[in-house]
Amino acid sequence: MPKRPDTLETTLLAVELLRRIPRHRKISAVELHEQLKHAGIERELRTIQRQLEKLSEQFDIERDDRSKPFGYRWKERASGLSLPVLSEQESLMLMLAEQHLRHLLPSSLMQSMDGFFQQARANLSPHGGNATGNVTGRGNRREREWLNKVRVVSTTQPLLPPKIRPGVFETVSNALYANRWLALDYKNAAGKRKTASVMPLGLAQQGVRLYLVCRYEGYDNERILALHRILSAEASVHTFERPRDFDLQRYDADGHFGFGDGKRIRLMFRIAKEAGLHLLESPLSSDQQVREVGDGFEISATVVETAQLEWWLRGFGEAVGEVRREALSM
Known part of the structure; x- marks a missing residue:
């Protein structure tokens, strides 16, 4: 009769494997072995392989044994690892x-x-x-x-999300988690195709789009790549040391996702009262100042200079005028 700790460890391993088996792509024992290793769970590859064989017999898990390494995934209508204690x-x-x-x-x-x-x-x-x-x-x-009393509404014209090629998100996110180099085949907005080895540093959602922040091999500056423009992605076995000088929150605050470079300015403009009333409720910045002038407001605020800011100002049309910008010392 097996010892109780061994039984408990086997059960915990089974749960961890069930949690990591995907629905929409196949995963190998080697990949699962790597994921568990990075999660601090040390097990022999053969132990994982044996456990996967048993799980595929007892659960609705598809086992593709046509070629090695074998692939595992949940069957199409499988309930998966359910959450019976949800309140x-x-x-x-x-x-x-x-x-x-x-x-x-x-x-x-x-x-x-x-x-x-x-x-x-x-x-x-x-x-x-x-x-x-x-x-x-x-x-x-x-x-x-x-559920019929609340609803999330969009602040902009609703758009459908662009399609991301199968396996790309999983590969990119796993490489990001494990600090592994990525080999990408990418087509930019102009249609130019390029292959590159990149260091994944962060994922960001902007509206309906997902973006990867990364550094190209041999460079020390960040690039932003749209996930839906990645044609294929392959994670390397080689890891990298995450740059200490990169912080995703600061990168966002510097306006890079709005196509800026961190330059801060003092923005001043006039706006019609009807169009600018919301700025009294949702200010542009914590130091925003508002002065009522005739049938409009004179707004002054410290902001990051970005293309997104320009688009926002132009969106008001003739309701905005007398726009001025003063550069601030870094």
């Missing part, structure tokens, strides 16, 4: 998150969350419930009603 409030938050993300993320990314969303929907259905009894049909009525 009504947790289920509600997941459903609201799904509504918010549906038009913000590519469908392939939303599909990877299907197991969680399905469990939340089941919990909030009229006949919802689970083995622990945390959710019942009577107890979740208010939560179900709440």
